[in-house]
Amino acid sequence: MTWRWWPRGLRARLLVAFALVTVLGAVAAAWSSAGTASNALVTSTQQRLIETVLGQIGPIAPQLTYPPDQEALDRLRAAVGPDTLVTYRDLRSADGAGADLVTDELRTAVRAQHRLVTQRIIADGRPWLLVGTPIMITAPDGARTPSGIEVYSARDLTDVEQQIDGLARYAVITAALALPLAVVVALLAAGSVLRPVRELRDTARRLAAGELDARSSPQGADELAELTATVNEMAESLQTSMATMRQMQADARRFAADVSHELRTPLSTLTAVVEVMATAADGMEPDAQESAQLAITETQRLVRLVDDLMEVSRFDAGTAQLRMEEIDVVGAVRDCLRARGWLDQVDLVAPDEVRLRLDQRRLDVIVANLVGNALRHGARPVRVHLSVSREDVRIEVTDSGPGLPEQVLPHVFDRFYKADAARTRTPGSGLGLAIALENARLHGGDLSAGNAEGGGARFVVRLPRNPEDL
Incomplete structure (x- = not known):
């Protein structure tokens, strides 16, 4: 207690x-x-x-x-x-x-x-x-x-x-006189003990704030001096590890961006060849037609993967930008579903109109990734529900499948994460949910995952409203 x-x-x-x-x-x-x-x-x-x-x-x-x-x-x-x-x-x-x-x-x-x-x-x-x-x-x-x-x-x-x-009174007086003296001595002792502790606290705060070169000067040869030296060694090791990790991350991002960029040109040529192949596929022999169709599918998948990698590299580099404009969110969601032929597969529940300033292309990416994921991995009916409050606009996507297992929820937005190993050859790149989350955050919002009360996966996009949107 x-x-x-x-x-x-x-x-x-x-x-x-x-x-x-x-x-x-x-x-x-x-x-x-x-x-x-x-x-x-x-x-x-x-x-x-x-x-x-x-x-x-x-x-x-x-x-x-x-x-x-x-x-x-x-x-x-x-x-x-x-x-x-x-x-x-x-x-x-x-x-x-x-x-x-x-x-x-x-x-x-x-x-x-x-x-x-x-x-x-x-x-x-x-x-x-x-x-x-x-x-x-x-x-x-x-x-x-x-x-x-x-x-x-x-x-x-x-x-x-x-x-x-009289002796008892003398004892009481002695104890009373000892109190102010004890406070003075305690202040001096606490100051000498806490001074290096405060320095260590300030150093830890600077380290937490990202100043990896922050250090404390050991004073004396007591346990606090040993602790200070240990903290300095930890900070040195942390600084070295962080520098190495940042360099590795930068190299990995540069490699992904460079590879994606270098693949654009040959993929453009390959896409053109595939399109020609697709027009001539009807006149081919059955075996050749099957091979051609497989080549077309894999080429399209590769193109989508490269596009997603380029998009992720822009997020990592901090170069992703918003093209803000005032749009009708309900109309933009409906256009997204219509463009992909999903209007008859998805139940859209929304007000007549919701005006909001945002990047329509990135909203389209968010909705397409969430609805496409629900159609591929969940079960119909898939439901898209738009709601509005004074603080934000919410887009909720739910399906009627088995839902997300507990062990999957912490990793659902991880890049290239697929809960089922059997899905490694599905059309998705494994980056769709990660890109949707980054796009939501780019707008100052968020994207959360969970399970609906009646079963099925549930994803909720929150897009904040500005005062001029009210």
Whole structure:
């Protein structure tokens, strides 16, 4: 899960992360120091109070008579100080809050363990240290036995608590003072880290924009410098590969254009000979007539292929030009179908008239390629539907065939691509759809391929309308 409040920029993330780490470190160090100091303060205070109580009991304990009377207990309580409770069986001597603060838990521990026991409590919002100890009788042989006298003293720890609160405030102040310092240090660190990153970003943008000579200067000897050197090596390899590829593409285009141009003259002669052969074919023997017809068909196919190659070479060279004129698109589509004898094979659904500025010859090429492709590879009926909106004019060509397979759709506009290997000898050159797409784009439009809802292939030409066409 991504936290929405977490900054997205690298600089912001570095600043926040560095500041958090610094502040948390300062807080942890301050709290650790405060905790250590607090524990040491409490321990030393507790030890001092215990020594005080024992020091007050020590001088008077040998003077007591056993069993003690009330006067002896009072003298012992007075020697220990205020907030003290001294007990011996049913006798007790109390002063201040000592009698009220001593807990049953402390008394039980003192009587069970026969040694000094301490306990810290909170009473009425104030911290107290309870010290309980038995008075022991030492025999001549050194044996120690409880005398039955128990001394309980309460010592107020408010001063210690205030000192601990002061240490906590000091820890908070230290953490607060560390924040601006952490931000300043983070800004300096982020600047030194992000500067080469920004340079790499700018270099990558220049490379993406086509400046293949863009490079970054490595600085230092850290991982960023190694990354910069790697990016430079990648850019150098890319520049070399692109230069080689462009040269190969230019050579291939020039070769196709040159070959197509050189074929025009012999093809013109061959076409003339074929036309003469066609007029004389009726008087030939059946075998000779079949051969002549095959030669005529293949020659016509070769002529169309050369024409398509010439057209593609003009697109690749960027020399294809539009001859714009205002025409009736519906009439131009109908003329295209009539010229090829397709009016009775195609259902044309269109408004009465659609005026648009475009190149009529290139529109004829687009429609002829799409309808011809539908008639050859789809199934009838073939439908041509023209629709108009404020933004564009759409020409939709659909057939009733099986449609385009999913694996074919990404390649349908590729040059010389044929989905079925059995179609390699069909009259098409394999360039028709590619030429139709280029002509649509030359007008600022587009051509898309897909499948109709009821089945069959569906091609849609979009030709944009200019404000003056509305």
